[in-house]
Amino acid sequence: MPPAPPDPRPPVVTAARVTAALCLLAPFVALLWVDSYARLTPRFIGIPFFYWYQMAWVPVAAALTYTAYVLVRREERARKGGDDA
Template sequence: MSNDPEVSRTVVTPARVAIAVCLVAPFVAMLWVGSYAKTDPAFIGIPFFYWYQMAWVLISTALTVTAYKLWQRDQRARSTQQGGASK
């Protein structure tokens, strides 16, 4: 039985929760149509419905980059923990 592959367990960490929030927030914002299905307030003549969605393109980009950076940091921390545990 010593030849069994090591089973890695998924650990919920604050970083992973933050990653999930960053990735889910744009979906929730876009699927909750009632929150932005209106024309006022207009921004430089553009109805709220349109500029809200365009703003979320930029916000989603920033959140995705943040999630990616958090994921990289989490993976580096895991690899150093696993490397330190085996020595």
């Protein structure tokens, strides 16, 4: 069976997609900019800042990824007309 032809419509840039992209970009920027957190203080329950800052981003990144997923899914359903629930 031949592959389906590509969708001729150009991609749509919406506020939901831009917000989703920012949600996915934030953890990368925050964690790749090492100079912003490469220090020992302030300590949290005896753990140096360098370590607890990175670990704090784990649930934050998970929440941001879920938010991006929900935004894109909601936008796709609205674009398709909401017929496939």
